[in-house]
Amino acid sequence: MLAILFVLLLGAACLYRLRWRRTGNLVVAAAAVLFFGVGCGAVPRMLIRSLQSPYDVEPAIAWAPRNAIVLLGAGTVVAGDEPLQPSYFADGRVLRAAQLYNACKATGRECHLFVSGGDSQDHGEAESVVYGRALRKLGIPEADMSFETRSMTTWQNAQFSRPLLASYAPQHMVLVTSGIHLRRSLLYFAHFGIEPQPVAGDWLNARREWIPDSWNYLLADAAMHEYLGILRYRVYNALGWNAPKAARLGS
Structure with missing residues (x-):
């Protein structure tokens, strides 16, 4: 996330140098929203929820022999x-x-x-x-x-x-x-x-903070790592770069 913020600010600096001030202002505003959205917990909370929420805390397990x-x-x-x-x-x-x-x-x-x-x-x-x-x-x-x-x-x-x-x-x-x-x-x-x-x-869990917290940046990066891993899997499948799918174990 910090790398994304750096790229946004670098892009804004380039836009200002080109005298595209209005576009530069929009990029700076986007960087500020992202900075506070991540640091104050809203963005990582949203990212983590969809990764964790499908699973039960105490799932019922029917043990087999x-x-x-x-x-x-x-x-x-x-x-x-x-x-x-x-x-x-x-x-x-x-x-x-x-x-x-x-x-x-x-x-x-x-x-x-x-x-x-x-x-x-x-x-x-x-x-x-x-x-x-x-x-x-x-x-x-x-x-x-x-x-x-x-x-x-x-x-x-x-x-x-x-x-x-x-x-x-x-x-x-x-x-x-x-x-x-x-x-x-x-x-x-x-x-x-x-x-x-x-x-x-x-x-x-992300922390709800008024001031950006480094813990929330850590969680956002961890969540993005998961999403990128899922995206890479799907892209590699489409390009035929993954190993062939195996038959279901036990079938």
């Missing part, structure tokens, strides 16, 4: 000389995946956690492995977890998770990621024939 819970990565953090830790935006996902696993096991059904995420930040260890340590501390046994360690993007999360899920052959699948990330994740997973039940590990 054999279940798979897929957890998507959200980065890691270097904590001095200590082992890598899940990032701020990953903790909710990890906790939610553990809660779902325990809920599934409480019904007496078979349940397996598939953790997907490579070392996209070049921290020296795959996200999924880092999350695995956290999940073990939450009581998830090693035997009930599998780790996909190659993916660097959400697209690859779906692509590289498919063979693991196909091998396990679950009767029901659940996908855990951030609420803002569910729409794009489900689109990519469906492309590879995976149609899981979505569950949000965290939710985001």
Whole structure:
């Protein structure tokens, strides 16, 4: 969003230099509206609502005899000389995946956690492995977890998770990621024939402020990242640049 504002102001400066003052004034006014609309919360609130609102906070899950819970990565953090830790935006996902696993096991059904995420930040260890340590501390046994360690993007999360899920052959699948990330994740997973039940590990809210707040700019950028990812998918599909769609898993 800050880049867009910079381009608008740069464009206005060029218009003033060309003596197109009226058009320049309109561009400056548009930049001001965007600056306050984003910073005061109206724009990110609108963007986030359509990404998160389709999904229930506590969805009812009909556990089958054999279940798979897929957890998507959200980065890691270097904590001095200590082992890598899940990032701020990953903790909710990890906790939610553990809660779902325990809920599934409480019904007496078979349940397996598939953790997907490579070392996209070049921290020296795959996200999924880092999350695995956290999940073990939450009581998830090693035997009930599998780790996909190659993916660097959400697209690859779906692509590289498919063979693991196909091998396990679950009767029901659940996908855990951030609420803002569910729409794009489900689109990519469906492309590879995976149609899981979505569950949000965290939710985001914009702040209503009179003075522009940096948090709202962060949320707007995160939302725009999701929309651009969806747009890119559709454009690549139209141009034939995506991998061929896979058959529905289990069909």
